[in-house]
Amino acid sequence: MFGAVTSADAPTPPKIGRPRSERARLAVLEAAADLLMEGGLGAMTFESIAARAGVSKVTIYKWWPSRGAVAVDAYFHRHHEAYSFDDTGDVAHDLATQLLLLIRAFRGRAGEVMAELIGQAQSDPVLAETLRSGWLQPRRDATAEVLRRAVDRSQIRPDVDIPTVMDALYAPLYWRLMMRHQPLDDDLAGELVRNTLDGVRPR
Amino acid sequence: MFGAVTSADAPTPPKIGRPRSERARLAVLEAAADLLMEGGLGAMTFESIAARAGVSKVTIYKWWPSRGAVAVDAYFHRHHEAYSFDDTGDVAHDLATQLLLLIRAFRGRAGEVMAELIGQAQSDPVLAETLRSGWLQPRRDATAEVLRRAVDRSQIRPDVDIPTVMDALYAPLYWRLMMRHQPLDDDLAGELVRNTLDGVRPR
Amino acid sequence: MFGAVTSADAPTPPKIGRPRSERARLAVLEAAADLLMEGGLGAMTFESIAARAGVSKVTIYKWWPSRGAVAVDAYFHRHHEAYSFDDTGDVAHDLATQLLLLIRAFRGRAGEVMAELIGQAQSDPVLAETLRSGWLQPRRDATAEVLRRAVDRSQIRPDVDIPTVMDALYAPLYWRLMMRHQPLDDDLAGELVRNTLDGVRPR
């Protein structure tokens, strides 16, 4: 996974002074993750994290710029959904596997929390950027690689726009997660892959 | 449009007593819409609406169940994006037209506000339901009708799952609105329609 | 006594809106007075008053401009040291009686608290003004009257500066209260009166 997203990225780690307390960092992440799972973002206040973690509010403010930042770090601290693809040579299968993994992760509490994170990101630019660079981009990069290989193997027409294809595959999933107008069934994976690849198959 | 979404649906309209003040209702919606446009959902607090509308907080609480409810009403009070489809007999064209309309609406402030509404809905079930039934469902119903006609005209295979097709068409749009990982260009409309219909065209 | 010093002095009592809660006002004063007596000014935080009084912090901030203001109000709410003078015709006796009253009040907790109030006033101009106008001035006015009568009766030379005489009488008392370099004995009253009047007696 991609570990700490927003904090502890000191470019030149200063050596003098008391070092950052690893205990506090972990306590915060654990407490935040607990609160997130129990009551959602709304329950995960700086105040309640501090209380549960036995850490002072200032310490949290010092290392995380916003509530969303803590939330993402806490979420990823707990959920390490894999996004490494198998490469079986069968695009359809590889994509479907990956989609299914996400679908299953999104059914259940983790999905609700992810939805809340994306939701909160709509009014928190820092959180939005964190989600983009820490969550979305790595997954898109990996998927793009798979699709590029499929183009090389002539399983996909070379003139299709890969970003659009990726959106066709993944956006419906997130959209159902957020609007819940349709269920997140297992067979959605196959259906999305089939429809999408049918549309980009070489003629 | 669908007007008041959450309020004024008194089942048995009571006749006695002072009637609801239309002045107050409009003042609230105008003030809320202004605030929404100026500073987003975060700036649209009950307190600030009341102050700007010259209306007491209690009056707002009386007629709208939550902040989100006011927000949606205010949004729709101001933005009446059409969603009636032309029916030219050319599915591809009709869908692309409709998508383009939405894309253009979503570029600009209204799109940002819509994103915030959807975002807020992730932690406000009432708002979520309002958005589903007041915004999403009507559009999906209309689109479904178009697709059904296309099936009738054998432009689409009869075994495809219409809800999934609709998600393939629209979800990427909302997904880009919310994550902003790709631009909301005009040509996205055509591309989505082409890819999607290619995937569901009769063989 | 002089009741509320800093609050509730609304010049034109507005009639609209929920009226101020007398319950809250009293609860604050009682709680503040308790805390003042138990732990001094330092223990009388807005936070602790609010908690003990079952009143929200905002309510306190609304009606009292500063911690000192609450303290003075609370002090006077509890301690109503009389400062009305007998007028026996014997200046020496009248002054000594009054001084003794104050000396006895200042021995004990109330004295310590008064010292803290005066102390705090050194860095809180509002509190300083409150103490001057609400505590000191009324007492000085009454004493001045006594001295003026003594001048009329030729017990005091007509050319003496009354404010200076009052300081000669009272300042040592406050000074001992604050520096505690000498005890606040009962006989200090007589001694001060004797020395002072000897110095201003007609020749």
Added chain:
Amino acid sequence: MFGAVTSADAPTPPKIGRPRSERARLAVLEAAADLLMEGGLGAMTFESIAARAGVSKVTIYKWWPSRGAVAVDAYFHRHHEAYSFDDTGDVAHDLATQLLLLIRAFRGRAGEVMAELIGQAQSDPVLAETLRSGWLQPRRDATAEVLRRAVDRSQIRPDVDIPTVMDALYAPLYWRLMMRHQPLDDDLAGELVRNTLDGVRPR
């Protein structure tokens, strides 16, 4: 002057280890005095002293027991008001001279700071004791000596209580400094001396 009041009185000067940094001591006193003059006691926080002096907070804590202690040291580091008396043989003159010196020192910033120190001492026993022993007592000792000589010279009745006389002379001055109900004029000195000595002159 009486130099460092609370610190640097190590009974057995430790010889081993790194010696105390004189640079740090002076930097602290200078910074503290500056802050004291600029913004009063409230602005002279441990934090701000450390920052301005380029000294670590711990170093300050190590050598001064409380904020008040630093304040007094800093005050005396900067203000060396003389309190040595001339002995002209004329009590009235000697006392008036000394009072005038103090009055003039107390008009202006130094007086305000002194008032704040005395004020703070009301809730800081250590500071109170420091002020008593480091500021008040030396002055009272010197004044007592002057008065005792006056008794010897039969300028004052032998049965008067010297401490009370000293309070009659000096308390009004401090009292006006703190309450500011009357100005600290130059002629206050003469008036106080005249009234007081008139009251204790041999008959």
Added chain:
DNA sequence: CTCTAACCGAGACGGTACGTCTCGTCTTTTG
């Protein structure tokens, strides 16, 4: 033509969380 029910404005109130500040302590490295 009053009565009465519901509405409305104003604003006080008890709460919860915010983000900041300073305190006094603790834990490192550097001199």
Added chain:
DNA sequence: CAAAAGACGAGACGTACCGTCTCGGTTAGAG
């Protein structure tokens, strides 16, 4: 061993909104 640097737990600060609660005043139809 002292000092600097700075992280940390603690807890009060003053503010912002929340959702609720009086108030006094209004606006209708019903009696």
